Amino acid sequence: MNVPTSDLLAGLAGGLIIGAATSFMLLFSGRIAGVSGIIGGLLPATRGDIDWRAMFLIGLLVGGVILRFIYPAAFPTTIDASPMTLVGAGLLVGFGTRMGNGCTSGHGVCGIGRMSRRSLVATMTFLFSGMITVYITHHLLGASV
Amino acid sequence: MNHRSIAFITGLIFAVGLGISGMTQPTKVIGFLDVTGAWDPSLVMVMGGAVVVYFLVFNVIVRRRDKPIVGERFGIPSRRDIDPRLLGGAVLFGAGWGLGGFCPGPALTSAATGMSSVLIFVAAMLAGMGLHSTYQKLRSRA
Numbered sequence: 295m296n297v298p299t300s301d302l303l304a305g306l307a308g309g310l311i312i313g314a315a316t317s318f319m320l321l322f323s324g325r326i327a328g329v330s331g332i333i334g335g336l337l338p339a340t341r342g343d344i345d346w347r348a349m350f351l352i353g354l355l356v357g358g359v360i361l362r363f364i365y366p367a368a369f370p371t372t373i374d375a376s377p378m379t380l381v382g383a384g385l386l387v388g389f390g391t392r393m394g395n396g397c398t399s400g401h402g403v404c405g406i407g408r409m410s411r412r413s414l415v416a417t418m419t420f421l422f423s424g425m426i427t428v429y430i431t432h433h434l435l436g437a438s439v
Numbered sequence: 440m441n442h443r444s445i446a447f448i449t450g451l452i453f454a455v456g457l458g459i460s461g462m463t464q465p466t467k468v469i470g471f472l473d474v475t476g477a478w479d480p481s482l483v484m485v486m487g488g489a490v491v492v493y494f495l496v497f498n499v500i501v502r503r504r505d506k507p508i509v510g511e512r513f514g515i516p517s518r519r520d521i522d523p524r525l526l527g528g529a530v531l532f533g534a535g536w537g538l539g540g541f542c543p544g545p546a547l548t549s550a551a552t553g554m555s556s557v558l559i560f561v562a563a564m565l566a567g568m569g570l571h572s573t574y575q576k577l578r579s580r581a
Binding site for chain 2: 296297301302303304305306307308309310311312313314315316317318319320321322323324325326327329330332333334337338345346347349350351352353354355356357358359360361362365368369370373374375377379380381382383384385386387388389390391392393394395397398399401402403404405406407408409410411412415416417419420421422423424425426427428429431432433
């Protein structure tokens with residue numbers, strides 16, 4: 295454990311902003327700002343329920359573009375994982391978040407923020423599963439896959 | 440304001456928060472999950488900060504209202520059961536998260552970089568979501 299304080303503060307600042315964004319959607323629209331749920335609801339899309347989901351997605355992308363200008367260090371310059379690993383990871387994340395009704399935002403922030411037992415259990419489970427996976431790939435297999 | 444602009448603003452602020460927090464750095468995410476190695480605790484601060492804000496807004500403001508500022512009702516999940524799908528889905532998601540270092544929000548935000556690795560991940564993630572819808576449809580028919 296050797297992390298500069300600035301990273302911890304950046305984490306906290308980013309967390310507070312994420313909390314503000316998800317709370318904003320709840321208070322104004324009455325909806326849960328869970329990324330996998332909002333995007334998954336477009337696959338397949340239901341008539342009359344497309345526009346706000348698409349606008350959320352566009353917001354994320356525009357936010358990404360803004361970051362590129364104001365804080366390019368937010369993004370890595372290279373990604374170590376091989377294309378095969380990324381395909382496997384993406385399939386697992388896509389299928390798993392839909393099957394488990396949520397991801398880091400829906401369960402981890404909105405669910406835990408409401409003290410939902412389901413979300414607490416789901417978050418503990420995906421954190422544990424992620425930790426086991428990293429243990430296997432980085433310690434048992436000995437390299438970044 | 441309508442639901443479209445609220446969703447856009449939410450996505451935009453969300454993405455900026457993700458970028459500042461370090462969640463858009465797969466190596467940082469994997470460092471956070473690497474509890475037996477050089478553990479990086481900074482993402483605890485991300486989830487902690489976000490949960491505290493949401494908890495306060497939910498309990499102090501939302502609970503005292505009978506409807507949101509725009510729209511007729513709060514669409515708050517009411518399920519309380521812990522079923523195998525919840526657990527199985529979380530296990531699969533966690534495995535993919537640990538493997539690639541991306542969860543859905545940061546992946547979509549990072550798609551703005553146009554990096555091929557990110558686009559491959561996002562395409563696979565959307566395919567995984569579509570696959571789940573197909574699987575659901577087949578299951579409900581069976």
